[in-house]
Amino acid sequence: ETGVTQSPTHLIKTRGQQVTLRCSSQSGHNTVSWYQQALGQGPQFIFQYYREEENGRGNFPPRFSGLQFPNYSSELNVNALELDDSALYLCASSPVGQGTDTQYFGPGTRLTVL
Amino acid sequence: AQSVSQHNHHVILSEAASLELGCNYSYGGTVNLFWYVQYPGQHLQLLLKYFSGDPLVKGIKGFEAEFIKSKFSFNLRKPSVQWSDTAEYFCAVSNSGGYQKVTFGTGTKLQVIP
Numbered sequence: 001e002t003g004v005t006q007s008p009t010h011l012i013k014t015r016g017q018q019v020t021l022r023c024s025s026q027s028g029h030n031t032v033s034w035y036q037q038a039l040g041q042g043p044q045f046i047f048q049y050y051r052e053e054e055n056g057r058g059n060f061p062p063r064f065s066g067l068q069f070p071n072y073s074s075e076l077n078v079n080a081l082e083l084d085d086s087a088l089y090l091c092a093s094s095p096v097g098q099g100t101d102t103q104y105f106g107p108g109t110r111l112t113v114l
Numbered sequence: 115a116q117s118v119s120q121h122n123h124h125v126i127l128s129e130a131a132s133l134e135l136g137c138n139y140s141y142g143g144t145v146n147l148f149w150y151v152q153y154p155g156q157h158l159q160l161l162l163k164y165f166s167g168d169p170l171v172k173g174i175k176g177f178e179a180e181f182i183k184s185k186f187s188f189n190l191r192k193p194s195v196q197w198s199d200t201a202e203y204f205c206a207v208s209n210s211g212g213y214q215k216v217t218f219g220t221g222t223k224l225q226v227i228p
Contacts, residue, residue, distance in 0.1 A: 002157065002159075004157075033216070035218075040220070040221075041220055041221070042118075042204050042206075042218035042219050042220045042221050043158070043204070043218045044218070045215055045216060045217065048215070056215055058215070090157075090158065092158075099146070099165075099214060100214045101146055101148075101208035101214040101216050102163075103160075103216065104160075105150075105157045105158040105159070106157060107156075107157040108157065
């Protein structure tokens with residue numbers, strides 16, 4: 001158990017729709033990173049939030065956006081869903097003082113886009 | 115940009131056999147290195163990490179990895195595998211210092227036969 005939870009566990013959407021995925025991390029974890037893990041691939045970095053501001057971004061289009069809240073929760077929003085967005089979405093939180101690459105992962109949300 | 119290569123996509127071993135999974139990275143600066151494990155149906159867990167110092171790093175469950183800077187490698191080893199080691203293993207690298215983006219390899223599926 002890492003203390004990082006994600007909801008929902010599974011989600012089915014259709015192409016063109018919008019989706020919001022949620023993550024809740026432990027108290028004192030002030031950095032959250034989001035990853036996309038396609039089938040048979042390693043996690044791909046989407047973006048990272050530190051103190052409620054985007055701290056870095058991977059090679060993902062602007063329709064992927066996020067929010068981080070003061071209560072250690074965060075959201076990943078994806079607009080205009082495409083079939084290729086079908087994947088496992090992981091969030092990972094980092095505790096204060098241990099470097100943002102020391103990450104504790106949640107169980108993920110499996111998104112299927114039809 | 116940093117990248118990670120894991121050469122073995124699928125490895126099958128008998129119990130008690132020795133394990134070595136290859137990992138090579140590409141990055142021009144100082145790096146931090148990680149091995150993560152994903153057991154079937156479970157979330158990503160950190161096995162071990164290298165930040166600095168002794169290049170031979172010991173992790174949980176009897177795993178170890180050796181950082182060889184001249185070869186840009188960070189191979190994972192275990193002297194004697196168990197059936198419970200069946201999982202997918204991911205090597206990851208981050209840039210040391212500042213905003214730390216973590217890049218994962220594509221993973222190696224290990225199947226241990228009793």
